[in-house]
Amino acid sequence: MPKKIRAENNKTQQIEANCVAEMACISEKTYSNPFVEVALDAVITAPDKTQVRAPAFWAGGNHWCFRYASSVPGVYNWQLDCSDTANSDIHGVTGKIEVVPYQGDNELYTHGPLQIAEDRRHFEHIDGTPFFWLGDTWWKNLCKRLTWNDFQDLAYDRKAKGFNLIQIVCGPYPDENMFESRWENEGGKPYESKDFSIVNPTYFEYADRRIEHLVDTGLVPAIVGGWGRPQAGGESTIAQVGLEGYKRHWRHLIARYGAYPVVWIVGGEAKDKQGPWSEAANYLKSIDPYQRPLTYHAPGNPREAIGNNAVFDFDMIAIGHDGYKTANQTFKTVNSCLNHKSSRPVLCGEACYEGHMQRNFQHMQRYLFWSLMLSGAAGHTYGAAGIWHASVEGDPGITPVYDWTTWKEGMIYPGALQLGLGKELLEKYPWSRFEPHPEWVEEDCFAGGIPGEVRVIYMPLRKIYDWSGPKVKNLDPHVTRHAYYFDPVTGRTFEQGKIEAASDATEKATNPFVFQKDVPSPQDWVLVFERLSQRPPLAI
Numbered sequence: 001m002p003k004k005i006r007a008e009n010n011k012t013q014q015i016e017a018n019c020v021a022e023m024a025c026i027s028e029k030t031y032s033n034p035f036v037e038v039a040l041d042a043v044i045t046a047p048d049k050t051q052v053r054a055p056a057f058w059a060g061g062n063h064w065c066f067r068y069a070s071s072v073p074g075v076y077n078w079q080l081d082c083s084d085t086a087n088s089d090i091h092g093v094t095g096k097i098e099v100v101p102y103q104g105d106n107e108l109y110t111h112g113p114l115q116i117a118e119d120r121r122h123f124e125h126i127d128g129t130p131f132f133w134l135g136d137t138w139w140k141n142l143c144k145r146l147t148w149n150d151f152q153d154l155a156y157d158r159k160a161k162g163f164n165l166i167q168i169v170c171g172p173y174p175d176e177n178m179f180e181s182r183w184e185n186e187g188g189k190p191y192e193s194k195d196f197s198i199v200n201p202t203y204f205e206y207a208d209r210r211i212e213h214l215v216d217t218g219l220v221p222a223i224v225g226g227w228g229r230p231q232a233g234g235e236s237t238i239a240q241v242g243l244e245g246y247k248r249h250w251r252h253l254i255a256r257y258g259a260y261p262v263v264w265i266v267g268g269e270a271k272d273k274q275g276p277w278s279e280a281a282n283y284l285k286s287i288d289p290y291q292r293p294l295t296y297h298a299p300g301n302p303r304e305a306i307g308n309n310a311v312f313d314f315d316m317i318a319i320g321h322d323g324y325k326t327a328n329q330t331f332k333t334v335n336s337c338l339n340h341k342s343s344r345p346v347l348c349g350e351a352c353y354e355g356h357m358q359r360n361f362q363h364m365q366r367y368l369f370w371s372l373m374l375s376g377a378a379g380h381t382y383g384a385a386g387i388w389h390a391s392v393e394g395d396p397g398i399t400p401v402y403d404w405t406t407w408k409e410g411m412i413y414p415g416a417l418q419l420g421l422g423k424e425l426l427e428k429y430p431w432s433r434f435e436p437h438p439e440w441v442e443e444d445c446f447a448g449g450i451p452g453e454v455r456v457i458y459m460p461l462r463k464i465y466d467w468s469g470p471k472v473k474n475l476d477p478h479v480t481r482h483a484y485y486f487d488p489v490t491g492r493t494f495e496q497g498k499i500e501a502a503s504d505a506t507e508k509a510t511n512p513f514v515f516q517k518d519v520p521s522p523q524d525w526v527l528v529f530e531r532l533s534q535r536p537p538l539a540i
Helices: 148-160 201-217 237-241 243-257 277-287 323-338 362-373 407-411 414-426
Strands: 004-008 013-016 020-026 040-045 051-055 063-068 074-082 094-100 114-116 123-125 133-137 165-169 220-224 263-268 294-299 315-320 346-351 379-382 446-450 454-459 472-475 479-486 493-499 513-515 525-534
Touching (some): 013 020, 020 094, 051 243, 063 074, 063 243, 133 414, 148 201, 165 263, 201 220, 237 243, 263 277, 277 294, 294 346, 323 362, 362 379, 362 446, 379 414, 414 525, 472 525
Parallel strands (some): 004 020, 133 165, 133 379, 165 220, 220 263
Antiparallel strands (some): 020 063, 040 051, 040 074, 074 094, 114 123, 446 454, 479 493, 479 525
16 A cells, blocks of 8 residues: 555654655635635654745645655654634644654665765665666556556556656646546546636545555656647647646645655646746745756757756756657767756656657667667656557547557557666666766767776667677776676577686786677677676786
């Protein structure tokens, strides 16, 4: 079950570290539209006396809730601060939350939520454990076309294949207008007015169940608040709703989901000319008590699509779906972001969905993953036809129809499993310390690793009947290595033996050498060199 504990009114509540406490209060006073008439926060004082202000949310009827989580054990005091100071049911109410050590095995609770690592190139959990972002794209999967049982099955499949993050929209979906029936979940639509001034709490109760299930499965929800490009090229979400409505929406999302180990994506395909995205992002950042990692899904270079983007914690690239043309453009954009004067993690958040318009199948997925990961990306997000638009038999969930693939068909595309195998291989090594090293290989290959410790080389697909292996240059003759080929399709390994150090450590004149051996078969391959030892100096 999800690690969320609920208590009514001001009862003291005990919760394990990084799990979510929900405090519920009942107001005897009624409001005609409490969603916009009342602003309610919980001011929470930590054991070290620091304070944060956590937004609360109207839960329907006369019920109000706030959610809270912390990684640090101890007793936390809270007090409600309501804009209607005369309502003593929800203003001035106090209580305590006791945080105790976590006893389970869910890594999102064991290691805590995500943050940006000190090197400004990677993600890590709050306890410093590196986090290898391998995401899947479920843009429309809060809708009711994907049933609750379907949602659970898909989450289990992705977790089993090595994924640890899901990009999902909680708000207006891509390629459709806001109030289409396709937007509904089991509780209806999230809002009943275009300016998001009338909320439907029942929608969010059903959304809660799915977001909580992702976390309980060990999958980080990367929540998108809305889309920049609706159907038929009309106005963006933020232009239709207005900045104030979009702020209301984001305050509501932070109140409901900020206590979970989430990532925020302020908008999909967002750019300056569509509306005040940077103002919305700054507002989001200003009221988020947890300061969860924040980005936007950028059509093109994320350092340029929104000019005033210093508020964002990492770069997410969304280029398109045109095969190698898209892949190579993504590669150039990743490098542009990595070479920017201000450092932050960068990854591809949308490129070349597998099977999208019956294109970009497994070999393209491998090429994207390996080329980007060995070039400095902090992770990678996959996507598959059928899944991102929650397609079911007879309803592809989008108009015009890109393809008729259902989510069940998309779930078993082989690219997803192959990316999981790649993540598993890289996690055998200190991957978060890897740096790109194009000088180690010829121009048609990709290389990364740690000099003197480990090298990982990716050789993409070439012409048929070509068994020639990649030429690996600048190998240190002082180091004894073990080499093997890794099949990125199946995960099988093919031994290439031990490469003995040719020189002892006292020799000043060292001549780097070249390694080249044929590949086991004519396909794409990963070649790994792992250090066994450094040859000691000769005894005197």
